[in-house]
Amino acid sequence: MGQKQSGQEKEHWKRSIEFNSPHLCGCQCLGPLSFHNGSMGSGLSMSIEGRHVERDRKTFQNGLAFSNRPIRVQEKIHLRVEQCDQHWQGALRLGFTSRDPSMSEPFFPPALAIPDLTDTDGFWASILPPGFTMLGAELIFWVTHRGVLVCEGPNGVRYRLLNGVDVRRPLWAMIDVYGQTRAVLLLGSEKKASLRHIQRSCPVPPPPPASHGDSCMCVDKGRPCRNSLDYRLSTDCITSTEADTFAEQDSEQCVVCLSARATEVLPCFHRCLCASCVIPFKRVFRNCPLCRHVIRPTGR
Structure with a gap:
């Protein structure tokens, strides 16, 4: 019964997006934020206006996804873990790349972010601390002016995941839906423009809660x-x-x-x-x- 109700909630949410009036961006809007539909892992499928990606449950890899646009320095991306399959090892990896996903060759991206991409110039990714990748966990990650990749977990604690991100070049967010993490949802982004103003990505309807019925918690x-x-x-x-x-x-x-x-x-x-x-x-x-x-x- 709970699974059926959750499915109805998701369907209602999808329809509300389709019939929602167009958003007129102003000076405080960062623009739409979704996954790049022209470059993603072969095991991924995309839905909900390009903001939800799900990996094929028969594999633990081929789940690389990128943002549809460059992400600004100090622009904080909000992400939620939607589905988990606990019979795999490892979980979600996050990072950035200075390589435009639109300009990549046909066989890009590879199977894994680590080490397939992190051994290459222009790619930075890290695993996450324990507890950050549980079902329903909401994460925030961004890169600082000093090139530090930071992630804030569900408990509000911030971790410095890695250093050395080249912020002199445009950066696209990189999300590897790997291992135990099978689906993620982009919730939007925000950036502090001044002491009194915060820029945000285009608003979207609030998502329904993550459903345990869609995951394998064995x-x-x-x-x-x-x-x-x-x-x-x-x-x-x-x-x-x-x-x-x-x-x-x-x-x-x-x-x-x-x-x-x-x-x-x-x-x-x-x-x-x-x-x-x-x-x-x-x-x-x-x-x-x-x-x-x-x-x-x-x-x-």
């Missing part, structure tokens, strides 16, 4: 629940290929020695090293062996 505290795999197979929640992936993940084998149990969690939240291998691995390597996220600063 994992308890990051681990598959008892019989959760059998449940998802019986409800056609995952494919046979994903079942094989789960069987491999359940062994939790260290990716270095391939014998001991993987118990150590890296800053990117991947648990892939055992207690004996983690220290020597960090001394030699700088990146996670699974996602290439930096785990040790250069020069240490």
Whole structure:
């Protein structure tokens, strides 16, 4: 019953957008904000006036999306996690690019933001702290005048995700709908123009609450629940290929020695090293062996 009501609310919201009177932008309007419809991952589908993107539930990747226009420095983008599939590892990644998505070659974008794009000049992206990617979480992210990528989570706490974004060039927002995050919704943006005035993107009808019925919440505290795999197979929640992936993940084998149990969690939240291998691995390597996220600063 709750799922049916949620679907009716979303349909009513879509119709209210279609029949809403045209918005006349003024000096305090930042313009429309949506996802770029000419450049997005092959696993994504777009809806709700280009402000909602959803990844195919059969894959954890190919979910890269970009803003439809350049984002100004200190323009704060509001985003909400709409759907989750907890049987994957990892979650939403956020960042910016100085590369115009409209001018990209036909095979752009690649499968992942990290490391496929972050190893290339003009792309900056970061994973998010725990709790930021839960179902219904509303996030705010922006880049400062000093090139710092900042994200504010549902609890109001701000995190400096990374430094070095080149603010001398136009920047497009980059959202990787990855892993456990399956759908996100752009809520708009705002920028402080002066002490008394705030510029905002074109107004849109308020969205309905995120629906639990659209998500697969079959994992308890990051681990598959008892019989959760059998449940998802019986409800056609995952494919046979994903079942094989789960069987491999359940062994939790260290990716270095391939014998001991993987118990150590890296800053990117991947648990892939055992207690004996983690220290020597960090001394030699700088990146996670699974996602290439930096785990040790250069020069240490």
